[in-house]
Structures are given as structure tokens and as C-alpha cells.
Amino acid sequence: MILFGDYHTHTNFSHAKGTIEDNVLAARKKGLKQIAITEHGFDHTAYGITRGEYNLMRMEIEKLNAKYGDIDIFCGVEANLLNINGDIDVDKNERKAIDVLVVGFHKAFRIYSPKAFFTFFVPNVLGIGRHSKRVIARNTQAYIKALKKYNIDILAHLKSNGCIVDPVAIARVAAERGTYIELNGKRIDFTPAEIEGMVKTGVKFIVSSDAHRPERVGENHRGMNIIEKYNIPPEQVVNLERIPHFKNCNKDVEE
Ligand SMILES: [Zn+2]
Ligand SMILES: [Zn+2]
Numbered sequence: 546m547i548l549f550g551d552y553h554t555h556t557n558f559s560h561a562k563g564t565i566e567d568n569v570l571a572a573r574k575k576g577l578k579q580i581a582i583t584e585h586g587f588d589h590t591a592y593g594i595t596r597g598e599y600n601l602m603r604m605e606i607e608k609l610n611a612k613y614g615d616i617d618i619f620c621g622v623e624a625n626l627l628n629i630n631g632d633i634d635v636d637k638n639e640r641k642a643i644d645v646l647v648v649g650f651h652k653a654f655r656i657y658s659p660k661a662f663f664t665f666f667v668p669n670v671l672g673i674g675r676h677s678k679r680v681i682a683r684n685t686q687a688y689i690k691a692l693k694k695y696n697i698d699i700l701a702h703l704k705s706n707g708c709i710v711d712p713v714a715i716a717r718v719a720a721e722r723g724t725y726i727e728l729n730g731k732r733i734d735f736t737p738a739e740i741e742g743m744v745k746t747g748v749k750f751i752v753s754s755d756a757h758r759p760e761r762v763g764e765n766h767r768g769m770n771i772i773e774k775y776n777i778p779p780e781q782v783v784n785l786e787r788i789p790h791f792k793n794c795n796k797d798v799e800e
Pocket of ligand 2: 553
């Protein structure tokens with residue numbers, strides 16, 4: 546089984562090595578049919594790109610799509626979950642220009658309110674009460690609210706970076722909403738029971754590298770091992786020898 550596309554890669558537009566074209570060339574070399582460039586979203590205080598840089602990325606990607614006819618290149622964002630209300634750092638208009646909306650939790654997110662500081666930053670970044678039932682329930686609800694509010698394509702590295710959640714509860718809603726759960730190439734923090742529970746919900750998985758160097762594009766031994774070890778049905782993995790369908794980011798459910 547081989548991957549047809551890699552939908553989570555970084556370039557020197559943020560903190561990674563290599564240009565967009567380097568990632569595209571690496572993807573073509575590995576026989577990928579699609580690649581998404583997904584730089585960190587605007588409210589990542591360490592590596593987030595600016596909106597101006599995002600527009601430059603888009604232009605560069607349009608140019609490369611014209612240059613290389615044998616691969617689809619998508620302009621994406623790895624948006625940040627910002628608070629327990631499930632808000633992310635991409636607004637409605639911006640989502641219109643995003644081909645692939647990936648959402649993840651990162652420690653360096655901009656804090657907009659004291660409530661976000663106490664209920665989201667303190668437990669998930671400072672680690673105070675990180676493993677308490679209350680914090681896990683709140684984080685889980687934050688993801689569920691985000692899934693219902695936005696048309697998210699992919700949830701990246703769920704349960705990693707210190708934001709503990711109940712992935713099975715999130716997978717249930719992701720399955721209903723058609724959002725893919727990523728098996729990340731750098732870290733997978735699910736327990737065996739959580740993987741089995743997620744598979745039972747019928748949620749679809751996507752295998753991406755989270756490459757920060759061109760040579761890592763299309764690489765994901767961790768994800769492939771999990772698929773094999775837990776016998777995840779191939780039809781439940783959207784980029785294994787097939788091309789996934791991404792949601793239209795223009796349409797919001799609520800708002
Ligand atoms: Zn990330
Ligand atoms: Zn990433």
C-alpha cells in the first residue's frame with residue numbers, strides 16, 4: 546500500500562527547511578499525486594506566517610501548479626486551536642482561499658482573553674491539571690465545537706503537544722462531519738484502546754508526514770505501522786492508494 550498524497554508539509558515560509566518547490570520535487574520523486582503546503586497559522590506566536598506571506602505562498606503555488614502538470618499542489622494552513630470554545634485563527638473570508646484546512650493544538654498560540662489563558666493555556670501549556678478529567682473534557686469539547694463550527698479537513702496530531710483529549714469522542718463527531726484524523730509522521734500519542742475505539746466510529750484517517758525537510762515529504766512509517774498493527778481497513782484511510790476529498794472551506798455550519 547502506498548500513499549498517493551501528503552497533506553501536511555512545511556517549508557521555509559515558516560520554520561522548516563526547503564522551498565515550496567523543493568517539497569514539490571521531493572513529492573514527485575516519491576510518486577505522490579498530490580501535496581499540500583500547510584504552514585503554521587497566523588496566531589502561532591513562534592512560527593506562524595503572516596496573511597501577506599500566505600498570499601505570496603498562494604501565488605507561488607499557482608505558478609508551480611502551472612509548471613508541474615503531474616502533481617496537484619494545495620495551499621493549506623495548519624490553523625491553531627485557540628480556546629475551549631473551539632475558535633481557530635482563520636476567519637471566514639480567509640477560509641475561502643484555503644485549499645486544505647488542517648487544525649491542531651500548538652503551545653505557542655496567541656491568547657486573546659483571560660479565560661483562554663486560565664482554561665486553555667494554563668493546563669495545556671503550563672501543564673497544571675493537564676490530566677484532570679475536567680481539563681480533558683473541556684479540551685475534547687473544544688475540538689468538537691471546532692468541528693461543528695468550521696469545515697475542517699484534517700485534525701493534526703490529536704492528543705499531542707500537551708493537549709490531552711478523548712480522541713474517540715472527537716472521532717465520533719469527525720466521522721459525522723467528514724473530517725479526517727491524521728496519523729502524523731512525527732508523533733502519534735494514541736493508546737491502543739483509543740485507536741481501536743476510533744476505528745469503530747468509522748472515522749477516516751489520513752497519513753501525512755508533517756515534514757519539515759523536503760526529504761521527509763511522503764514519509765510516515767509511524768502511521769503505516771499503526772495501520773498494519775491495528776488492521777485499520779484500507780477503505781478507512783483516505784490517501785492510501787487513493788485521493789481524498791476535501792471539504793469546501795467556504796461553507797460554515799454555524800456562525
Ligand atoms: Zn503541528
Ligand atoms: Zn505541522
